[in-house]
Amino acid sequence: MKRIKFYLDFDGTITQNDVVDLILDRFADKSWQKVEKEWQEGKIGSRECLTRQLKLVKASPEDLKKLCGEVAVDPHFTPFLNLALKMECKVTIVSDGFGFVIRNVLERHLSDYPDILKSIPVYSNEIEWTGSGVKAVFNSPDLCRHKCANCKPEVIKNSAWPDDTVLFVGDGLSDRFASQIASLTFAKGKLLQYCKDNELAYEAYTDFGDVQKWFLKNYDSLKSRYAIQPSA
Template identity: 45%
Template sequence: MPVIFSDFDGTISMVDVTDVILERFADPSWRQVENEWTRGEIGSAECLLRQISLAKASPNELDALIDTVSLDPDFPGFYRFTKKHNLPLYIVSDGFDYAICRALKRAGVDGELRNGKHLFSSALHLAGGELRASFPHSKNSCPHGCATCKPAIIRRVRGERRPVVFVGDGLSDRFAVEEADMVFAKHELLDYCRDKKLAFTAFETFGDVQAALAKLLCEEAGEHELALGVATQEGF
């Protein structure tokens, strides 16, 4: 039985929610900071810290904007699928807990996710119209300067010898895929995996991920029956 880790922005949500927030509320210089990160000059923690400090919004404005974000229409069904099959699902994200929980809740998925349990992400603080970021899951030992160090979380959470499935879409996932036994990739992550010759399965929606995992579970069940059959025969 695999453990599933998924990115949020652009993977579960159709757009990058942090980009949407910055686009609407931040000084346009946030894009220059983004370019520094894309070029690999700074880690995502420094990137987000500087970017979000360029933004100003009231709580109502922020909520209204987050409520325009739609999720992959297949994600709620995928979430039920993981529950039904007891597949542990963790969201690992450089994005902000507040936005992630609000968007999930609106889509009828568990919006009560506590940061640090099944959600590992950056934290957003609002005070007097100022936005601030903090990073409860960054690691001093992280060599990448991650806001949320996805590979470190995967190593800690995966448990003994459980295969890891990772689902993602972007540059923030490039360190996480190294820890995964099975990668579902789209967009920039797909190009990255292709360039680095890492094995991956291309996906468009969580319906594709669900179909592939359902097939895997069927095969596992088949092998299990086969193994039991052999054991019984040996017993005789």
């Protein structure tokens, strides 16, 4: 059955800040920024980037929980979520960040909606505590061709049918491969420029209020207008 499926980035999209950057900023040796630059310049994939960056982090689970408690969520996120699920769209979170952070932030933010929380699959990386620090753990043993930590287009291809309408919402460089295969991408930040430069199908947005408005306005025509890109 043809369905509309939303795939949402987490850091900087659902949250107002990139929580991975916050963790590194607060708890890592500042050489993490050099690694970040290598990734931004396309010299390394996100898997190598996160592996090297997390080796620079010294933080306890309590430290990270406390930081998660400071993270602000887009105020339009919960209304959007309620609407999308009410309209029988599947909503999935696909993140190149860490499950520990995502669960922590969402459990707090959606504490009034336990059923919604349970209904949203989350695909992400994991963080593990070692004797002296932390390390990044990846769910897929195989490296994709982009060398992603968590390959967003792979997640989409493995969980959407070819005739589903895939709506992706993101903000950053880790979203660029997903936007290549999405039927339509809601883009802000660096992702917006990327979508423009590469002439992808996109809508600029500021927050989930914009996504919701667009969705309500275009719902009737949506299923016929967009299809997942078959060749990507």
